[in-house]
Amino acid sequence: AQRVTQPEKLLSVFKGAPVELKCNYSYSGSPELFWYVQYSRQRLQLLLRHISRESIKGFTADLNKGETSFHLKKPFAQEEDSAMYYCALKGGGAQKLVFGQGTRLTINP
Amino acid sequence: NAGVMQNPRHLVRRRGQEARLRCSPMKGHSHVYWYRQLPEEGLKFMVYLQKENIIDESGMPKERFSAEFPKEGPSILRIQQVVRGDSAAYFCASSPSGDYRGPKYGYTFGSGTRLTVV
Numbered sequence: 001a002q003r004v005t006q007p008e009k010l011l012s013v014f015k016g017a018p019v020e021l022k023c024n025y026s027y028s029g030s031p032e033l034f035w036y037v038q039y040s041r042q043r044l045q046l047l048l049r050h051i052s053r054e055s056i057k058g059f060t061a062d063l064n065k066g067e068t069s070f071h072l073k074k075p076f077a078q079e080e081d082s083a084m085y086y087c088a089l090k091g092g093g094a095q096k097l098v099f100g101q102g103t104r105l106t107i108n109p
Numbered sequence: 110n111a112g113v114m115q116n117p118r119h120l121v122r123r124r125g126q127e128a129r130l131r132c133s134p135m136k137g138h139s140h141v142y143w144y145r146q147l148p149e150e151g152l153k154f155m156v157y158l159q160k161e162n163i164i165d166e167s168g169m170p171k172e173r174f175s176a177e178f179p180k181e182g183p184s185i186l187r188i189q190q191v192v193r194g195d196s197a198a199y200f201c202a203s204s205p206s207g208d209y210r211g212p213k214y215g216y217t218f219g220s221g222t223r224l225t226v227v
Contacts, residue, residue: 042220044200045217086151095157095165096142096154096157096167097144097154099151100151101149101151
């Protein structure tokens, strides 16, 4: 079964501090992993996908197959990073995404 | 390009009524996906459609729910005889092709329809 777990519903850090949003997954094959972000009153939008190995808005995420994790990291948080973050998995030939429950990140000034 | 358009943004229905949610994909996108988000939960896949075809409906409840994506017009998610448990946010996404690895990948979400059953 495919499953995505985001253990923290809420995460609060101070501006300038490092941020790590945790994501663990369960999938027997080779998954594709994604991070989506939803800013206040905006639609869900793609932030990162592991196959492109890129950094967006200072965020990075590395797929760790041994630990089945895809944690999202940023070394120095900014106030505009406050949002809801969802980790998602796509497995095999299926086109559907399996989402975690989301983590609400709040950056305090 | 207006993006993925969903309407209405908010829909209130009494128990037993029908709810129709519409989704117009981005221009050039021929694949549509519907997701449901119950309170305090993540998005859960419901159905994947291409024009005039249902490709994957593994997430659709067996009864009362149906979806279509006609040759012309928006995709429709239809819920018959709504119950309080159907209250949720329903999101639609579209992509230009089914190949998510391709250079033209694009899984663009709409703003959602918030259904409230009273």
